[in-house]
Amino acid sequence: MWITNSPICDVAVVWAKNEEGRIHGLVVERGMEGFTTPETHGKWSLRASRTGELVFDNVKVPKENLLPNKSGLGAPLGCLDSARYGIAWGVIGAAMDCYDSALRYSQERIQFGKPIAAYQLTQKKLAEMITEITKAQFLTYRLGQLKNEGRASSQQISMAKRNNVDMALKIAREARQIHGGMGITGEYPIMRHMMNLESVITYEGTHDIHLLITGMDITGHSAFRSDQ
Ligand SMILES: Cc1cc2nc3c(=O)[nH]c(=O)nc-3n(C[C@H](O)[C@H](O)[C@H](O)COP(=O)(O)OP(=O)(O)OC[C@H]3O[C@@H](n4cnc5c(N)ncnc54)[C@H](O)[C@@H]3O)c2cc1C
Structure with missing residues (x-):
């Protein structure tokens, strides 16, 4: 379920357990007997990206399609680490777009004789937004340094992904309020980011599971697996 680009892919990289x-x-190739990729319709988020299922009905995959050299959870986790690190930066961009739009709008929109940017409550929203964006930038910049040195752990990447998506969603909501009614329209980027971020907070590891990864990292106890 929920595989990005499945309806249009030529090949699918599938991680599966063998008999042991x-x-x-x-690598599963389009055209292999028993392999189908039905599309998921009715999405209200990430609508520019096509999503679908990968369905396997007794698919026979030749041995040469096995990815060489890597086995175990480390291999897919390596992919997830890279994707989650990318998301940590990407959502900062969404947050910055919402902030920029809100700042500009607040200076143009006049209410009770003044731009709404001149009211303390608007300034509180904008000041907190730029503070949170700056904190996320530094967190992710440091993570990038560790990654360059080969020292970024999966747990640290989880923390950044979780923090930054949550930060971006909260900023999108605050920015939407600054835009008033106009904020719900397609004239401004806010609702698009907000709806897309609802997928991002779930995919590549949900918000709650990333919290439990941090919890396990600091306590040594897994709260999400019953067998540990
Ligand atoms: C648009 C989109 C594109 C995607 N693309 C891909 C892709 O290309 N490849 C891919 O592999 N996946 C993809 N995904 C899948 C995505 O990674 C999953 O949706 C996500 O990991 C959550 O799994 P789930 O939907 O089965 O939710 P569930 O696992 O059913 O979770 C539902 C809720 O229960 C909570 N929960 C689950 N287990 C526990 C637990 N043990 N303890 C506490 N809470 C728990 C979760 O945090 C969540 O809040 C995509 C998803 C979306 C929405």
Whole structure:
């Protein structure tokens, strides 16, 4: 379920357990008997990106389609680490767009004889937005330095992904309020970001599971697996 680009892909990289319970990557090709990719319709988020299922009905995949050299959870986790790191930066961009739009609008919109930017409550929103964006930028910049040195852990990447998506969603909501009624229209980027961020807070690991990853990292206890 929920596979980006599945309806248009030529190949799918699938991680699956073999008879011994070890995870391997394999390349499943469009046209293989029993392999279908039905599209998921009715999405209200990430509508520019096509999503679908990967359905396997007794698909026979030749041995040469096994990804070489890597097996175990580390291989897919390596992919997830990179994607989550990318998301941590990407959502800062969404937050900055919402902030920029809100700042500009607040200076143009006159109410009770003054731009709404001149009212303390608007300034509180804008000041907190830029503070949170700056904190997220520094968190992710440091993570990038660690990544360059090969020292960024999956747990640190989880923390950044979770923090930054949550930060961006909250900023989108505050920015929407600054735009008043206009904020719900397509004339401004706010609702598009907000709706897209609702996917981003769930995919590449949900908000809650990333919290539990941090919890496990600092306590040594897994709160999300019953077998640990
Ligand atoms: C638009 C979109 C594109 C996607 N693209 C891809 C893709 O290309 N490839 C891919 O592999 N996946 C993709 N995904 C899947 C995505 O990673 C999953 O949707 C996500 O991991 C959550 O899984 P789920 O939807 O099954 O929710 P569930 O696992 O059913 O979770 C539902 C809720 O229960 C909570 N929960 C679940 N287990 C626990 C627990 N043990 N303890 C506490 N709370 C728990 C979750 O945090 C969540 O709030 C995509 C999803 C979307 C929405």
